[in-house]
Amino acid sequence: MVSIGNFDGVHRGHQLMIQTLVQHARTHKVPAIVFTFDPHPIHLLRPEFAPPELMTIEQRAEVLQELGVDCVIAYPTDHALLNLTAEEFFQQVLCDQLQARGMVEGPNFYFGKDRAGDVALLGQLCERAGMFFEVVEPTICGSRMISSSEVRKSIQNGDITEATSMLGRLYQITGTVGHGAERGRLLGFPTANLTDIKTLIPAGGVYSGVGTIAGKQYPAAIHIGGNPTFQHDEAKVEVHLIGFSGDIYGQALQVQFLEQLRGTQTFTDADALKTQLLIDVESAKKLACQWIDLQ
Incomplete structure (x- = not known):
């Protein structure tokens, strides 16, 4: 069972997604795997827009494993990977390399060259491949949908209380x-x-x-x-x-x-x-x- 994403900060939205991933992995008696990127693709595509990280890749892996993830794959990002179409990424990475039995993702997940693939396409590809697939609903804090970007904004504004609420920890x-x-x-x-x-x-x-x-x-x-x-x-x-x-x-x-x-x-x-x-x-x-x- 696989979830793909950056997971920077491992905020409360990520935590719900990981909880869902682990539950389904245990039900299907397969490992719970998180597939992330090192470095984040934006560092190769638009390095001038790369935001400062909330966590190092090592810190992310530690927290994810504390949440029950069996394996964290920090995939070395290169242009060959980023040039794969959504369909090629699904086949080569998820099917051929990971032999995934199912996927759990958030609603704003995009994949493939130019971020052409979304959760609607991913659902269709999983269905054709006979894979389990679930989209986890976003987590709301006040009036804001929790995301790494929103956590980052709060910290950059000095609003530590709001950041703590979204992260679920200090x-x-x-x-x-x-x-x-x-x-x-x-x-x-x-x-x-x-x-x-x-x-x-x-x-x-x-x-x-x-x-x-x-x-x-x-x-x-x-x-x-x-x-x-x-x-x-x-x-x-x-x-x-x-x-x-x-x-x-x-x-x-x-x-x-x-x-x-x-x-x-x-x-x-x-x-x-x-x-x-x-x-x-x-x-x-x-x-x-x-x-x-x-x-």
Whole structure:
């Protein structure tokens, strides 16, 4: 039983689709397989329009397997694959290579060269091949149909609460702790400066969140953006792990976002900034401790 798609973010719509896939796979006593693309076809066709990813391919595979998928195939995307017609893709990939017994897809699935194939054509091809086929209805959050694009918009707007509702879990990024200007330490709020972040970074501002280092969780106050108070425009991701002390340079730090506390502000001087940071850290600590206690 096969589902094909990008599955970026593995949001609630994806989760319903995977739940349906796994149920039918167990009924038919066959493996539940997710077929995805690495890289996404847009990186080859229109790289200038490629959106930042919500998850790495490794993170997607991990979450999909937690949902019960038996096998995740990250198919190496090339122009030969993208030039297959819808019918050729169905025959060569689904029938010949995967020997699929059935398919589960979402309503906005397209396949084949120029995205010429849709779920109506896929249904006809599955029927001719004697395959099971089901289209899973879209999942709605408020008035919006949940999609990776909608999740991305919310994160880019700093609306972490909406993104969490659509994802069904906290949005997270992972980076390597690097060296910064150490202004936070001088103000009494040492921060870990995240580098080498491979996924979408939320809008500028201050957030409450949870940082995980070496398997241990800490409440976190996260600042994203430049530092206009000190005339420093370079955007950074700075994480203050509340209650942590120690040297973590060069280590991987995972950050989960709970809520945006405020946008980027310019303060009159360092004292005014420090006063606001005290408020930010207290607010972040309260929200994060509540979340940690619920886990």
